[in-house]
Amino acid sequence: MSEIGEGDQQALARLRERIDAVDAEMHRLLIERASVIDELILTKRTGRPAAAFRPGREAEMMRRLVARHKGSLPLFTVEHIWREIIATFTHMQASFDVAVDTSVEPERMRDLARFVFGFSVVLNSVASPAAAVAAVGAGNSLGLIARAASGPWWRGLVGERAPKIMAMLPFIAAEQRPADLPAFVVSPPLADSAPFDIAAWALTVPTGFSPPADLGVVLAHAGNEVLFAAPRALAPADLAQRLAADGFSISAPPPVGGFARGIAVGLPSSLLYESRA
Numbered sequence: 001m002s003e004i005g006e007g008d009q010q011a012l013a014r015l016r017e018r019i020d021a022v023d024a025e026m027h028r029l030l031i032e033r034a035s036v037i038d039e040l041i042l043t044k045r046t047g048r049p050a051a052a053f054r055p056g057r058e059a060e061m062m063r064r065l066v067a068r069h070k071g072s073l074p075l076f077t078v079e080h081i082w083r084e085i086i087a088t089f090t091h092m093q094a095s096f097d098v099a100v101d102t103s104v105e106p107e108r109m110r111d112l113a114r115f116v117f118g119f120s121v122v123l124n125s126v127a128s129p130a131a132a133v134a135a136v137g138a139g140n141s142l143g144l145i146a147r148a149a150s151g152p153w154w155r156g157l158v159g160e161r162a163p164k165i166m167a168m169l170p171f172i173a174a175e176q177r178p179a180d181l182p183a184f185v186v187s188p189p190l191a192d193s194a195p196f197d198i199a200a201w202a203l204t205v206p207t208g209f210s211p212p213a214d215l216g217v218v219l220a221h222a223g224n225e226v227l228f229a230a231p232r233a234l235a236p237a238d239l240a241q242r243l244a245a246d247g248f249s250i251s252a253p254p255p256v257g258g259f260a261r262g263i264a265v266g267l268p269s270s271l272l273y274e275s276r277a
Contacts, residue, residue, distance in 0.1 A: 075172070083118065112183055116179070
């Protein structure tokens with residue numbers, strides 16, 4: 001093995017100095033961000049979690065992150081760091097915990113929860129999706145429920161004051177990504193009025209229900225109970241009319257939330273995901 005020469009030692013020292021300078025600047029910017037959050041808290045004058053959660057703004061931050069990312073650093077490492085920052089500073093504005101339904105693949109659910117919410121937020125394991133919804137309705141919690149969870153748990157989201165779906169995970173989809181278990185984030189009714197891209201509806205459908213692909217997607221089902229996703233611009237009456245035209249007689253469905261359209265990196269586009277190179 002060849003020895004490192006004096007010139008190489010000097011070059012390494014300069015590179016380490018650059019790394020130290022970058023680290024110090026990142027830390028300074030985090031401190032500055034915290035001071036801005038302190039001002040935001042005083043301006044909002046509310047500690048309600050519903051006033052702190054802004055899924056539309058978070059989705060736009062993720063889109064900008066994907067658009068500007070380059071180089072050898074893995075995109076999902078950056079996403080995880082960014083989500084840790086977002087969750088921590090949101091928690092500073094209004095304390096909340098997360099009720100994690102562990103009825104489906106508990107280890108993957110915990111990995112997903114830590115990837116998205118980091119280590120500043122308390123995770124509470126619950127035994128069913130209904131228990132997660134109940135925890136959201138009873139206190140300052142979010143719920144994390146696997147898309148594969150059993151039972152028509154989304155019926156607990158019906159009603160103006162009931163909890164609602166606010167996000168679908170993963171937001172960035174790609175082959176071999178970490179923390180890839182599909183899941184929903186359920187929140188109290190939000191103060192943020194920013195529109196979402198995809199609306200979620202609770203349907204009771206006839207046997208053999210198979211909607212046209214351009215109309216929407218079945219996210220989950222339990223017998224004749226269906227959690228259905230459709231473009232936000234489609235009104236409930238229009239959705240029922242379109243389904244009736246295809247032979248499915250369904251009354252105007254109740255909304256149970258909505259979420260931003262995700263980003264598919266290297267995968268084809270769909271209603272739920274926009275493809276990016």
